[in-house]
Amino acid sequence: MIMIHYLRGYAFSVRQVHSQIAIIGGGTAGLNVAAQLIADGHAIPQQIRIFEPMKMHTYQPGWTMVGGGLYDINKTLKPMEKVLPKNVIVSDSPVIKINPEQNQIETFDGEKYTYDQLVVATGIRTDFDQIKGARKQLEDPNSPVASIYHYKYASKMNRLVDEFEGGKLVFSEPQMPIKCGGAPQKIVYLSHDRLRKRGIKSDIHFYKTAALIFGVPKYAEILTDVCQRKQINCHFKQRLVEVQDHVAIFEDQDTKELKSVTFDLLHLVPPQVPAQFIAASGLGDAAGFCNVHPNTLQHMKYKNIWSLGDCSSLPTSKTAAAVMAQTPILVKNLIRTWKQGLEPIPEYQGYTSCPIFTSQSTLLLAEFKYNSELDETFPIFQSNESRLMFYLKKDFFPFAYWYFMVKGLWGGRDGFRFFKGA
Ligand SMILES: Cc1cc2nc3c(=O)[nH]c(=O)nc-3n(C[C@H](O)[C@H](O)[C@H](O)COP(=O)(O)OP(=O)(O)OC[C@H]3O[C@@H](n4cnc5c(N)ncnc54)[C@H](O)[C@@H]3O)c2cc1C
Numbered sequence: 151m152i153m154i155h156y157l158r159g160y161a162f163s164v165r166q167v168h169s170q171i172a173i174i175g176g177g178t179a180g181l182n183v184a185a186q187l188i189a190d191g192h193a194i195p196q197q198i199r200i201f202e203p204m205k206m207h208t209y210q211p212g213w214t215m216v217g218g219g220l221y222d223i224n225k226t227l228k229p230m231e232k233v234l235p236k237n238v239i240v241s242d243s244p245v246i247k248i249n250p251e252q253n254q255i256e257t258f259d260g261e262k263y264t265y266d267q268l269v270v271a272t273g274i275r276t277d278f279d280q281i282k283g284a285r286k287q288l289e290d291p292n293s294p295v296a297s298i299y300h301y302k303y304a305s306k307m308n309r310l311v312d313e314f315e316g317g318k319l320v321f322s323e324p325q326m327p328i329k330c331g332g333a334p335q336k337i338v339y340l341s342h343d344r345l346r347k348r349g350i351k352s353d354i355h356f357y358k359t360a361a362l363i364f365g366v367p368k369y370a371e372i373l374t375d376v377c378q379r380k381q382i383n384c385h386f387k388q389r390l391v392e393v394q395d396h397v398a399i400f401e402d403q404d405t406k407e408l409k410s411v412t413f414d415l416l417h418l419v420p421p422q423v424p425a426q427f428i429a430a431s432g433l434g435d436a437a438g439f440c441n442v443h444p445n446t447l448q449h450m451k452y453k454n455i456w457s458l459g460d461c462s463s464l465p466t467s468k469t470a471a472a473v474m475a476q477t478p479i480l481v482k483n484l485i486r487t488w489k490q491g492l493e494p495i496p497e498y499q500g501y502t503s504c505p506i507f508t509s510q511s512t513l514l515l516a517e518f519k520y521n522s523e524l525d526e527t528f529p530i531f532q533s534n535e536s537r538l539m540f541y542l543k544k545d546f547f548p549f550a551y552w553y554f555m556v557k558g559l560w561g562g563r564d565g566f567r568f569f570k571g572a
Contacts, residue, residue: 169199171484172255172265174245176202176234178210178470179459180271182477182555188235189558189567192485195237199263201255203244207233208301209551211470214333217298217307217417218340218507220544226301233556245272248431250452267454267488269480270428270440274329274460274468276300278420281324282392287416294415295393298337310415311341316351317414320398322390323358324421329460329468332364332504332516334419335373341417342380343509354381355411357388357400365467368524369506369516372534376508390418424461439463444520445496447480453487456480464500466520471503474555474562501525503563505543513540517563527563 171193173180180200187193206227215221234240243257248268255263276299278284287295288303296307319341323334338356345352356377363377363384364370377384387403398411398418424438433449435441440457441450444464449455458476460468476498483494500520507513512535519525526532531539554560554567561567 167262168264169239170197170266171269172199172201172263172267173269173271174201174248174255175271175273175459175461176200176204176207176230176240177271177273177459178555179273179473179477180269181207181233182473182558183269183271183458183480184235184238185556185558186477186481186567187558188238190481192481192489195235196239198235199239199241199265200234201241201243201245201257202230202234203242205230209548210329211551212548213298213301213304214330214336214340214507215544216301216304217296217311217337218510219308219311219344220340220510223301223305225548228552233552235558245425246427248427248433248455250431250433250449250455253454265454267484268456269484270433270455270457270461271459272425272428272461274327274422274424276420277423280421281390281418284393284418284420287393287395288418294396294413295418296416297418297420298333299420307337307341307417311344314345314350314352314415318353318355318412319415319417320411320413321354321356321417322388322398322400323356323360323419325359325389327468328419328422330504331467332506334358334417335363336507337417338382339376339380339506339508340510342382347510353383355383355385357385357390357398357411359387359389359403361386364516366516366518366522366524369514372514373506373508376514376535393418428461435463437463443494443496444500445498446483446494447476447498448483448487448494456484464498466500467502467504467518469502469504470551471517471562472501474560475501475564478561478564478567499525501563505539505547507540507543508535511540512537513543515539515543 209226212226216223243259247256287293297303321338363373388400391401392399428434429438441463442457459473479498486492504516517526550560559567
């Protein structure tokens with residue numbers, strides 16, 4: 151009797167370990183893929199297993215607004231079980247390896263899972279420890295160092311700017327790629343405007359590792375103008391390598407010389423790296439990002455592996471807006487190849503968008519695709535800073551995310567997906 155019981159349990163667990171579709175990561179990309187597969191009738195929730203160790207789903211685009219004094223941090227966090235599609239199977243142990251030849255996934259707790267189709271959506275990891283001393287200063291509530299790249303430190307940024315009584319503010323931007331390449335400068339403009347409104351005298355310095363203010367010439371011109379008008383001092387090819395008490399140390403990217411810069415408030419942005427298991431599993435490109443075709447999102451070697459979002463090798467700016475454009479294409483191609491035996495369609499052209507706050511009431515909506523080519527939805531409002539675009543970003547995008555994206559009904563700039571199937 152005991153034996154039969156044991157065998158039943160064994161058979162049950164074997165059946166559960168295989169999933170038709172496995173998705174690694176329940177962030178913006180993984181969640182959106184699962185939701186659209188279900189909403190479009192391609193899968194029932196029980197056919198999908200999502201690997202996600204975090205208890206909270208984060209709306210990271212909101213963190214700039216939190217640090218900029220425009221938004222409540224609680225509106226950017228929701229329990230994972232409230233946003234993941236009902237009845238999908240969730241494994242909460244992080245993935246540590248994929249064996250693509252065996253269609254097998256290994257997790258930290260020692261379990262093994264198999265799949266028919268795999269979607270890798272693990273995002274990009276913020277690596278604060280690459281900047282010596284940064285973590286200690288960020289964690290110290292009395293140290294004037296903050297970062298919108300973590301929800302805790304974004305709230306700290308809000309408090310520090312609120313309490314700022316004048317002096318020198320230093321902002322840094324690391325080497326690319328990072329998620330939302332525009333965010334390091336959005337917080338510069340938002341902070342500048344808050345201090346201006348309070349009549350606080352400030353000396354603002356923006357240190358970028360790159361040689362340009364922005365990668366798309368049209369927007370670079372507008373933003374250069376914004377910096378000049380606001381008297382923001384830009385320093386290029388300077389990488390933050392260490393933070394000490396009220397001192398930031400930058401490395402000149404040409405000469406490798408180190409320069410100490412004092413500050414009264416420092417906003418830093420951490421370097422960012424893909425999950426190590428991608429490269430260790432033989433799925434990475436030279437930089438360790440999941441190596442997929444730039445137009446189909448299918449893995450370059452393994453035809454049943456797909457990737458999108460920040461962890462993918464797609465050579466475009468890493469944003470949630472890009473994920474919204476990538477998801478329907480990935481879903482369509484996955485179903486075409488798997489269910490219909492057809493070739494994937496090379497449809498994705500690199501669309502991405504970066505809504506750049508230029509003050510507490512204006513925004514420059516940058517939209518572009520591969521090779522930094524413009525790809526604008528509202529050109530009339532995108533030749534300069536716009537109030538309308540500000541409210542679209544501040545109020546409408548979060549609403550669309552929490553109420554429609556999580557249900558697979560939001561297509562980004564294609565609008566609502568009520569009548570759309572992949
Ligand atoms: C400050 C800031 C401002 C931003 N502003 C904007 C903006 O204005 N507009 C915009 O479009 N985008 C913006 N973004 C970028 C946007 O948030 C990301 O591009 C988007 O979240 C990418 O989605 P993703 O699913 O690829 O990664 P994520 O949303 O980060 O999700 C990755 C998930 O994978 C999980 N994971 C990681 N490793 C493992 C593992 N080993 N096993 C299992 N699960 C794992 C993680 O726990 C996480 O939940 C901003 C980001 C930040 C930080």
